[in-house]
Amino acid sequence: MTPAINSAINAKISYQIHEYTHDPAAESYGLEAAEKLGLEPHKVFKTLVVALDGKSLAVAILPVECQLSMKLIAKAAGAKKAAMADKNAVMRSSGYVLGGVSPLGQKKLLPTFLHSSAESESTIFVSAGRRGLEIELAPQDLLQLTRGRFAPLLI
Template sequence: MAGSATPATAALTHAGVAYSTHPYDAPGKEAYGTEAAEALGLDPHRVLKTLVAEVDGTPVLAMVPVAGTLDLKALAAARGGKRAVMADAARAQRLTGYVVGGIAPLGTRQALPVVIDLSVAEHATVYCSAGRRGLQVELAPDDLLAATHGELAEIASP
């Protein structure tokens, strides 16, 4: 798709991962993932938000369905740490090179560990930010896991 290349889609292409992009009008409020699910007519359990957190001071990307929230205690446990906190927006943007609402798990400025909620296994494909507001990428959960070198863990709360 012309004009849809981002560092995230370039990383997927380079890795040989099959994916499709889905543009939508992004009103740009604050619930970016929910907006994406609504605009594309998708089940919010299949659309993942990519959040930047820190476990014992080490940055990590956490991916959970937009229908739920990140369980920080579960994230800390999944990473073998004691405490997890959300990174502020400025730090998230500096670490990833993406703006809030368009943070993708691939093509980040700094390579970060990725933890993906176990619920992705329930779906044939999932959606996540392609690296900018108004653009989602659809791919198989196994491909997302492989491309991000991520780990699966139960880190979402309803």
């Protein structure tokens, strides 16, 4: 069990775990998950951690085939600027390795923003805390567990 799965269990939400064999040569962890699980890429969401104004961190969750707008994540978080967080800061803050960062069960609860396209989905897939492991859950449950909110995030 990963901290992500444990957080879903403890919250007593409905979820499903999907596992696949991760290929270390895969260029995109999220697109690999969509392909290997036979899913449309707009249903699989990646977890990105950004640095806000060079001081604090926040989490952006968006479809794997899309690009994060730094302006929009900064605006959503009430910051002036956003940039991708240093990988070591991401691993320290989340407790996960890159490519397996889940928005659930992170060591530190960070401000979390889920792209608004998830509002129209009954379930979405996010990393369950390691490469090759996805958790399917309702977007509203994801927001409840992360204390997050919907926001426009895409370029």
